[in-house]
Amino acid sequence: DAGVTQSPTHLIKTRGQQVTLRCSPKSGHDTVSWYQQALGQGPQFIFQYYEEEERQRGNFPDRFSGHQFPNYSSELNVNALLLGDSALYLCASSLGQGGGTDTQYFGPGTRLTVL
Amino acid sequence: ELKVEQNPLFLSMQEGKNYTIYCNYSTTSDRLYWYRQDPGKSLESLFVLLSNGAVKQEGRLMASLDTKARLSTLHITAAVHDLSATYFCAVPPTGTASKLTFGTGTRLQVTL
Numbered sequence: 154d155a156g157v158t159q160s161p162t163h164l165i166k167t168r169g170q171q172v173t174l175r176c177s178p179k180s181g182h183d184t185v186s187w188y189q190q191a192l193g194q195g196p197q198f199i200f201q202y203y204e205e206e207e208r209q210r211g212n213f214p215d216r217f218s219g220h221q222f223p224n225y226s227s228e229l230n231v232n233a234l235l236l237g238d239s240a241l242y243l244c245a246s247s248l249g250q251g252g253g254t255d256t257q258y259f260g261p262g263t264r265l266t267v268l
Numbered sequence: 269e270l271k272v273e274q275n276p277l278f279l280s281m282q283e284g285k286n287y288t289i290y291c292n293y294s295t296t297s298d299r300l301y302w303y304r305q306d307p308g309k310s311l312e313s314l315f316v317l318l319s320n321g322a323v324k325q326e327g328r329l330m331a332s333l334d335t336k337a338r339l340s341t342l343h344i345t346a347a348v349h350d351l352s353a354t355y356f357c358a359v360p361p362t363g364t365a366s367k368l369t370f371g372t373g374t375r376l377q378v379t380l
Contacts, residue, residue, distance in 0.1 A: 184366070186366060186367075186368075188368075194372070194373070195272075195356050195358075195370030195371055195372055195373050196311070196356075196368075196370050197370070198367050198368060198369070201366050201367065209366060209367045211367070243310060243311065245311075247365065247366065249365075256301060256313045256316050256365075257301075257313075257365070257366070257368065258313065259303075259310045259311040259312075259313075260310060261309070261310045262310050
């Protein structure tokens with residue numbers, strides 16, 4: 154049973170560029186959430202996708218956008234990169250949008266460095 | 269705005285000793301999660317606490333939840349080196365299991 158997978162593992166970009174991160178949820182899961190974890194801090198919720206729509210969003214600017222595909226996989230896009238966007242980006246999958254008791258299972262993350 | 273605080277932020281303890289990590293949150297929620305993170309790695313789910321008074325145990329770790337006090341504890345019994353990691357508690361808004369707000373994390377170092 155494959156867990157949550159993310160690609161790429163590491164990424165180096167320069168300020169102003171755009172980046173796309175990818176996530177495949179755990180088998181049987183239909184909901185994907187994205188989190189940003191800066192060094193030495195806890196993860197912060199970016200947004201959640203369910204049925205190919207953004208359902209919930211955290212306090213992140215519009216430069217952060219996403220997409221969910223019919224196979225439940227998801228992409229996170231960040232435009233006009235800033236130095237402060239350097240972080241570990243974690244994808245989490247779960248079953249059902251909310252109200253359920255299912256734990257969110259996290260992928261290995263993508264380490265983004267912005268120079 | 270939901271805020272989650274953990275203490276201590278850093279804990280150095282000897283093998284064989286007991287200790288407790290505390291997690292306080294600011295607004296009502298009906299569940300709480302504990303995760304473990306090893307350096308450079310992702311988050312591993314430890315416990316899901318779903319009701320007031322819930323207690324769960326796995327090996328040397330035991331977690332409890334008091335929703336009235338908005339407090340959860342993670343108790344470590346007879347620590348071993350393998351428990352060295354950063355531990356996070358996370359709380360969602362009431363009625364949902366998503367949009368987690370994480371605590372600041374407690375970095376646990378178990379020494380010989």
